[in-house]
Amino acid sequence: MIVLDPAHGGVDSGSQISDTTVEKNVTLALAFRLRSLLTARGFSVVMTREEDAAAVPNAAGSPMTLDDRAGIANRADAAACLVLHATRSGNGVHLYRSELEASKAQPFVAPWMTAQAAWIPQSQRLESQMTAAFSRSGLALVASNASVRPIDSMTCPALVVELAPSGDDADSINDTDYQQRVALAIAGELVFWRSQVQPPSRLPAPASATVRQAAPSDAAGAQP
Amino acid sequence: MIQRHQRIVFWCLVVCIIGMGVLLAVGRQRGRQRIAALADEETPLDAPTAMAETVTLDLANDADGSIAPASRQIALPEEPNARARALIDHLIAEYALPGSAHALPPGAAVAEVFLVPLPLVGYTTDSTSSATKDGGFRPTVPVAQSDPDPVQPKQPGGELAVIDLHSTFVNQHPSGVEVESLTLRSILGTLHANLPQIEQVRFLVDGQARETLAGHADLLRTYPAADTTSGATAANGGQSN
Numbered sequence: 001m002i003v004l005d006p007a008h009g010g011v012d013s014g015s016q017i018s019d020t021t022v023e024k025n026v027t028l029a030l031a032f033r034l035r036s037l038l039t040a041r042g043f044s045v046v047m048t049r050e051e052d053a054a055a056v057p058n059a060a061g062s063p064m065t066l067d068d069r070a071g072i073a074n075r076a077d078a079a080a081c082l083v084l085h086a087t088r089s090g091n092g093v094h095l096y097r098s099e100l101e102a103s104k105a106q107p108f109v110a111p112w113m114t115a116q117a118a119w120i121p122q123s124q125r126l127e128s129q130m131t132a133a134f135s136r137s138g139l140a141l142v143a144s145n146a147s148v149r150p151i152d153s154m155t156c157p158a159l160v161v162e163l164a165p166s167g168d169d170a171d172s173i174n175d176t177d178y179q180q181r182v183a184l185a186i187a188g189e190l191v192f193w194r195s196q197v198q199p200p201s202r203l204p205a206p207a208s209a210t211v212r213q214a215a216p217s218d219a220a221g222a223q224p
Numbered sequence: 225m226i227q228r229h230q231r232i233v234f235w236c237l238v239v240c241i242i243g244m245g246v247l248l249a250v251g252r253q254r255g256r257q258r259i260a261a262l263a264d265e266e267t268p269l270d271a272p273t274a275m276a277e278t279v280t281l282d283l284a285n286d287a288d289g290s291i292a293p294a295s296r297q298i299a300l301p302e303e304p305n306a307r308a309r310a311l312i313d314h315l316i317a318e319y320a321l322p323g324s325a326h327a328l329p330p331g332a333a334v335a336e337v338f339l340v341p342l343p344l345v346g347y348t349t350d351s352t353s354s355a356t357k358d359g360g361f362r363p364t365v366p367v368a369q370s371d372p373d374p375v376q377p378k379q380p381g382g383e384l385a386v387i388d389l390h391s392t393f394v395n396q397h398p399s400g401v402e403v404e405s406l407t408l409r410s411i412l413g414t415l416h417a418n419l420p421q422i423e424q425v426r427f428l429v430d431g432q433a434r435e436t437l438a439g440h441a442d443l444l445r446t447y448p449a450a451d452t453t454s455g456a457t458a459a460n461g462g463q464s465n
Contacts, residue, residue, distance in 0.1 A: 014439055085400070093403060147442040147447070162402060
């Protein structure tokens with residue numbers, strides 16, 4: 001399972017890339033391209049939005065928040081979660097993982113704003129391998145860390161992939177060949193990644209939580 | 225024989241000359257008083273009061289996503305809050321120069337910087353009955369914050385810097401993960417290099433919390449003030465090519 005989050009949508013257009021191009025359309029186009037390539041390679045793909053405006057599942061009309069997007073990713077139990085952005089600054093692909101410090105294991109109840117901490121080693125490995133894949137494809141690349149919501153709340157190996165123009169012309173970001181090269185590099189790397197992903201170890205539940213969990217079944221057993 | 229109308233014109237000119245002289249003298253005196261007043265109690269708090277000193281600005285480059293240190297000779301105020309604000313103002317001013325590698329709009333970016341000692345302590349009214357003063361007033365007492373894992377200083381004297389940005393600066397900031405992250409990392413690195421007592425940084429916009437800088441970089445979290453130059457980031461896992 002792979003989660004693709006085409007950032008922005010609806011009234012949130014994201015950045016203005018050129019006179020005729022806004023970020024939300026570029027991220028959605030790249031997501032559709034990636035989904036096709038990943039599905040062809042045997043992945044199941046979940047997208048946080050498939051049309052302009054993102055809506056909360058089972059609550060049509062409610063605009064999706066960043067936390068909603070993280071919730072979709074966390075429920076998917078995905079091998080990788082990719083948050084897709086686009087910008088007019090710089091060139092090539094910008095790759096980011098969370099800036100959180102890695103934790104040794106996932107707590108029984110992970111704090112929402114730092115849930116990614118236990119997955120940082122996995123995200124770091126994915127970023128490293130993705131960096132190599134982009135280099136092999138001859139794509140300009142910047143790889144670093146960034147605090148971009150909702151990635152810090154995701155419980156999966158998570159990266160932000162920001163697409164920048166391929167040249168000086170900002171509209172080159174819409175070039176289908178260019179987007180296809182980027183999508184191919186990502187999809188090819190995820191095929192190798194599928195066999196490597198390992199969830200972090202989980203810390204045991206605290207004693208009080210164990211008691212609370214046991215309570216409902218105990219109560220059911222006590223009924224005549 | 226001088227005619228009468230010529231005498232009238234002569235004395236009118238004399239009166240005008242004397243009047244202009246008096247006006248000039250009064251204007252000059254008022255100017256002196258205004259300058260003297262500015263030099264006394266009305267001097268801005270963050271006006272530089274020392275000689276120019278060498279500071280390190282961590283300058284960002286959009287082309288390769290890097291941050292590199294650069295030395296500048298700048299006169300800074302002594303007071304730490306004003307010093308931090310002046311540092312960020314100089315940093316943003318560099319980005320507004322023509323040909324900047326990380327172009328940002330000109331203008332004032334920072335409304336205020338507040339340095340708060342760590343760990344954070346809040347205040348509440350003393351609810352004990354004996355604490356009621358004359359007139360029914362209750363004094364305030366310091367309390368530890370309810371967070372069971374509060375931010376602790378790494379070194380004694382460590383401080384949290386709360387940077388209140390102008391919405392005019394934030395609203396004009398270029399949008400994108402890279403360009404926004406570079407602005408924040410540049411500010412964090414510059415503060416760390418010049419004011420090492422600052423360990424944590426939080427951002428506000430016009431005094432209010434805001435979700436992102438320009439749609440991407442998180443402004444709700446507390447950032448560690450650290451070396452954000454590219455060499456240090458690469459050592460922590462970041463890289464570029």
